[in-house]
Amino acid sequence: MSTVTVTFAGRTMRARDGQSVAAALTAAGVRSWRTTRRGARPRGLFCGIGACFDCLLTIDGRPAQRACLVPVRDGMILGETGGD
Amino acid sequence: MTERFQVAVVGAGPAGLTAAVHAAAGGLSVVLIDAGARPGGQYWRHRGPALGTDERAGHHDWRAFAALCDALQAHVEAGRVHYLARAQVALLQPGQPFLMHLTPATGDAPAVPDVVAATDLILCPGGYDRQLPVPGWDLPGVMAAGGVQALLTGSRTLPGKRAVIAGTGPFLLPVAAGFAAAGGEVVAVCEANSPLRWARQAHRAAQAPGKGREALGYLTTFARHKIPYRPRTVLTRVLGDSEVGGAVLAKVDPTGRVVPGTSREVEADLVAFGWGFTPSLELLLAVGAKTRLDADGSLVVAVDADQATSVPRVRAAGEATGVGGAALARLEGELAARSLVADATGKPLRARALRRRIRRLRTFAQAMHAAHPIPASWAQWLTDDTLVCRCEEVPVAAVRNATGNLGATDPRTVRSLTRVGMGWCQGRICASACARLVAGLTNGALTADALQATSSRAFAAPLELSRVARLDAPSTPEDA
Amino acid sequence: MSLPPCDVAVVGAGAVGAACAYFAASAGHRVTVVDRGAIASGTSSACEGNILVSDKEAGPELDLALYSLQVWLTDLAEYGELWEFEAKGGLVVAATERGFAAASELIARHRARGINVEDVDATGLRDLEPHLNPAIAAGAYYPQDAQVQPMLLVAHLLRLARERGARVLTEAEVTGFRRERDRVVGVRTSRGDLAAGAVVNAAGTWAGEVARLAGVSVPVLPRRGFVLVTEPLPVTVRHKVYAAEYVSDVASSDEALQSSPVVEGTPAGTILIGATRERTGFDRAFSPAAVARLARGALALFPVLASVHVMRSYLGFRPYCPDHLPIIGPDPRAPGLWHACGHEGAGIGLSVGTGSLLAQALSADATALDLAPFAPDRFAEDR
Secondary structure, eight states, rough: OOOHHHETTEEEEEEEEEOOOHHHHEEEEEEEEEEEEEEEETEOOOOSSSSSSSTEEEEEEEEEEEESSSSSOTTTTEEEGOOO | EEEEEEEEEESSSHHHHHHHHHHHHHHHEEEOSSSSSSSTTTTOOOGGGGGGTTTTTTOOTTHHHHHHHHHHHHHHHHEEEEEEETEEEEEOOSSSSSSEEESSSSSSSSOOEEEEEEEEEEOOOOOOOOOOTTTTTTTTTTHHHHHHHHHHHHHHOOOEEEEEEESSSSSHHHHHHHHHHHTTEEEEEEESOOOOOHHHHHHTTTHHHHHHHHHHHHHHHHHTTTOEEEEEEEEEEEEEESSSSSSEEEBBOOTOOOOOOOEEEEOOEEEEOOOOOOOOOOHHHHOOOOEEOTTSEEEEOOOOOTSSSSSEEEEEEEGGOOOOOHEEEEHHHHHHHHHHHHHOOHHHHHHHHHHHHHHHHHHHHHHHHHHHHOOTGGGGGGGGSSETTTTTTEEHHHHHHHHOOOOOOSSSHHHHHOTTSTTTTTTTTTTHHHHHHHHHHHTTTOOOOOOHTTTTTTTOOOOHHEEETTTTTOOOOOEE | OOOOOEEEEEEEEEEHHHHHHHHHHHOOOOEEEESSSSSHHHHHHHHEEEOSSSSOTTTTHHHHHHHHHHHHHHTTTGGTTTTBBOOOOEEEESSSHHHHHHHHHHHEEEEEEEOEEEEEEEHHHHHHHHTTTOOOOOEEEEEOOEEEEEEEEEHHHHHHHHHTOOOOEOOOOOEEEETTTTEEEEETTTEEEEEEEEEEEGGGGOOOOOOOHOOOOOEEEEEEEEEEEEEEOOSSOOSSSEEEEHHHHHHHHOOOOOEEEEEOOTSOEEEEEEEEBBOOBBBOOOHHHHHHHHHHHHHHHOOOGGEEEEEEEEEEEEEETTSOOOEEETTSTTTTTTEOOOOOGHHHHHHHHHHHHHHHTTTTTTOOSSSGGOTOOSGGGOO
């Protein structure tokens, strides 16, 4: 089982090759990675299969990606500008 | 140049995978389009080779799946199936041929052809968890039961340590068992209905004896892990500030009303809701297929004894025709493909046994639905600030205002007035619950028309504007 | 089966019908609104909510728009928040010299009519709309252009009308008219007969059908339009921005697909992209060709939108008349029948002015605007 390294909000974390970004974040204890527009409420994974669009995240500079569908890749940068 | 196939199969879950294999075996040129990276859909979700051994863990009918994958591989290598993984049909254009405007399923997925064409369609889009709003359901740590299952089977990831699994239906069982087997603690499985309802459906349930063995299997797992199974129990509130900290559970009477004095708080960091499933119907609605309300209150596509929809040359199989599980989906996929092959080749279709098995499993599914209704009084646990629409953060109060003050009487008008269902998910999560809520508020009935009005989506997936700008690029279909 | 009688029966619970109901009820008439569907279930639920002076040709159309604007800003000022009235202003830009030359002539006529128009140069354009295509070098800014949320408009106008004694009956289809000799004295509906001193045909794109039931003809025909809706975004487009070619599209009678970009943000964060015009009858089939044109048009104005996602699209049928003017006023061919319809793509903006004028006419007051240019019997076949 091989691991990859990804960066989230300036933090480096290990993930298992083949995991979804959302699964990797969840395994690292991260439960929310965006806030809602009106109430600024935290959101992360909800439906887990790509239907709810709650888990949207900027991945490698591409905004609004469904984290539950995107597989991790070594060196992936999660979140805005990878560090802020 | 647009490649044209004899049949396009959309979805590579149990129904679509089976349909594609049978259609290719029957000599048709097939394009198989699926959003996932690997076949199997939601049901046969498995970790890729990179994620470790024991693929068989938690998977029923594994041998059948392996055989289907092998058959698919052979057809792909022989050029009989053109398999487009990680691709979504963003737009389905009716006509002859049907035109499927494709887009990569995620931003990092490889490019896919802009358009593929097909003479016939077998649509197996599957379904997803049905949801009901509950106070606090928008807290991180609340997930759909299917989402928890996807994490467990897809990558053996535990989304929490102490879970309450609540809702109704047999799907709660494997989710709880899987969570416990992965090392989590299941605080309670809250089943809104009573096992006694099954007894009343026994004659229908008996149609599928294998299911009885399955249920016994779960009971054993539950006993081993000491999982408390609580019938006639609902979760009425999720507790926590910025994430799940606990939940309020309460007993309900046979009509689904909370029994006063039975509420109690439990600690938990994960809440998984499972209220059954609802099909993804946008592609079927895009071609104009007739729908109906199934026994579980989900909008499904109507099909005849050959899996044909009301639209010529469009067949459907799997959850889209009525939620009924993977075994039924496989049989429907096979029937859809073989009936198409029979039409195309003029050879007679011998499918009496197949149709009989389908009927049996459909009967069983109806029994399951009858035994696990959404409680009629479900809205009792809503407060004015409970979110109905997660995407647009629209509370119950806005829906009540729309039907009360503003005179709206149908879900579509409520949507236009409140923005329920107008966010990213376009109502996939909230529209059916909102329709139920509106029906309750206006003393109306839940109808197929009401559900259909908010289920149609010309764009089946969000499309980048630059891609939309190419939707009319000239394409002359060429036979694959 | 009889419904309680009324003074004014309004057929159509869209923006124009709701406005007629509100003003008539405010003037003391007993009003009943009937619609064969839900409120705003016709074209009003497929609009962008434009309140424009900038795209109106000088003459009766512009006069009506200016009068209506006054009604928005004075009579209805206190309700602006209910329907998210936003005086955001409109920016007309031209991609080409020729396009701007054509627009300049209209702008001159607007100025002559006293409308506020500011010339905007390249620097000014960047200030107003930082994301506008840098290749666009000139434009004109109309601070008087505004936007509302059309569904909320209809719902609240009807609610306010009900507070003034009006009744609103949905799922009540008009199946015929009641006449006494040649006078219209009510309508027959699927929910009962409704006796009325006056009947107002505010049935939008279906006004021709309703008129036919009354034995008269009004040449209102559908002109289909699609709108694209993007994902919610931080503020990217601050005003209503449209290409000068839009004006000539509105005024054209061409049957084929016409498309000219109109782009604006909304309070919800989504960006609306219009506008196409086609005469395809009532065909509701989705048109990839139409939406592709919309997308290209929007990208020509705002290239930064290339990777923004379109979440959905919707379509509507604008009710248009051959001379591009609405039909407002009493029908001399059928005493007791009035019309308030045919507003094409300007129905939301012109609704309140129309309602106000119609209420004046119903009360036999002098109308603030001469209604002769909008007469129902002005079309060639009636001469």
